[in-house]
Amino acid sequence: MPLPTPITVQSxxxxxxxxxxxxxxxxxxxxxxxxxxNLIMAVVFSGVGLILFWNKLIASRRQVTLNASSGQxxxxxxxAFFKPKQCSYPLEMFGSVQSYVLQGKSPVNRVELLTKxxxxxxxxALFEPxxxxxxxxxxxxDGENKxxxxxxxxxxxxLGLLDRGFLGNRMFGVQLKDCCGCSVAKG
Numbered sequence: 001m002p003l004p005t006p007i008t009v010q011s012x013x014x015x016x017x018x019x020x021x022x023x024x025x026x027x028x029x030x031x032x033x034x035x036x037x038n039l040i041m042a043v044v045f046s047g048v049g050l051i052l053f054w055n056k057l058i059a060s061r062r063q064v065t066l067n068a069s070s071g072q073x074x075x076x077x078x079x080a081f082f083k084p085k086q087c088s089y090p091l092e093m094f095g096s097v098q099s100y101v102l103q104g105k106s107p108v109n110r111v112e113l114l115t116k117x118x119x120x121x122x123x124x125a126l127f128e129p130x131x132x133x134x135x136x137x138x139x140x141x142d143g144e145n146k147x148x149x150x151x152x153x154x155x156x157x158x159l160g161l162l163d164r165g166f167l168g169n170r171m172f173g174v175q176l177k178d179c180c181g182c183s184v185a186k187g
Contacts, residue, residue, distance in 0.1 A: 006067040007155060011126040012147075013056045014106065022049040054080075064124050066091065066113075068159055073113065073122065089122065089176070096162035097155045099148050101129045101169045109145045110172065111152055114164070122176045125151060 028042025062077040073089045095116035102108050109129040112121040127145035144166040156163035 006065050006069075007151075007158060009064045009066070009111075009125045009151060011059060011062060012128070013059045013126060014128055015053070015056055016106075018049055018053045018056060022046070022053075025049055058082075059126075064122075066124075066155060066159060091159065094122070094161060096164050097124075097152050098164035098167055099144055099152045100167040101144070102172055103169050107169075109148045111148050111155075113155075113161070115176075120174045120176050121172070124155075 022045075025042050025046040028038050028045055031038035032042055058078055058080065061082075062075070065072075065074045065076070067074065068091065071091045073091055073094070075087050075089075077085050079085060093115055094113040095118070096114045097111065098114060098121075099109060099111045102110055107129050109127040111124045111127070113124060114121050125148070127148045130143040130145050149166065152163060152165075155161060
């Protein structure tokens with residue numbers, strides 16, 4: 001029987017907030033040609049845009065590999081100055097996989113592995129939630145991204161973990177420490 005192929009997961013963070021800040025910076029620069037006090041606003045928005053871009057760029061470099069043959073969950077990430085970091089967890093530590101939408105200004109669809117005790121979770125990937133509405137005249141609700149659903153089902157099927165499914169909108173629970181030594185609770 002062939003060994004299962006390792007599953008490699010990478011988040012797809014949205015750069016929308018970065019583009020908005022940079023758009024405001026350009027707008028501020030254009031206004032700065034008319035009134036010099038607008039240049040301060042352009043500098044502030046440029047700085048915020050640069051910090052957000054740096055944060056999203058680092059988040060996009062995070063990669064999780066689930067390898068059934070070695071029995072390891074390996075996380076590869078980078079520090080703020082792009083120094084590579086790696087940490088591993090034994091695959092036998094986890095018993096299920098779940099997906100849910102974390103609400104906020106920018107909701108995200110999180111896919112996580114849960115420990116067998118159910119007390120802690122390890123973030124695998126972040127996706128943009130799918131906006132679904134029961135009918136044309138109803139308000140849209142955040143639903144599970146199709147890529148998140150496929151990933152969750154692939155992990156459960158290939159690794160033999162319990163698929164807890166899509167849990168809807170909720171807050172995150174206790175998170176395992178990531179490579180950088182901090183919990184990855186933010187979206």
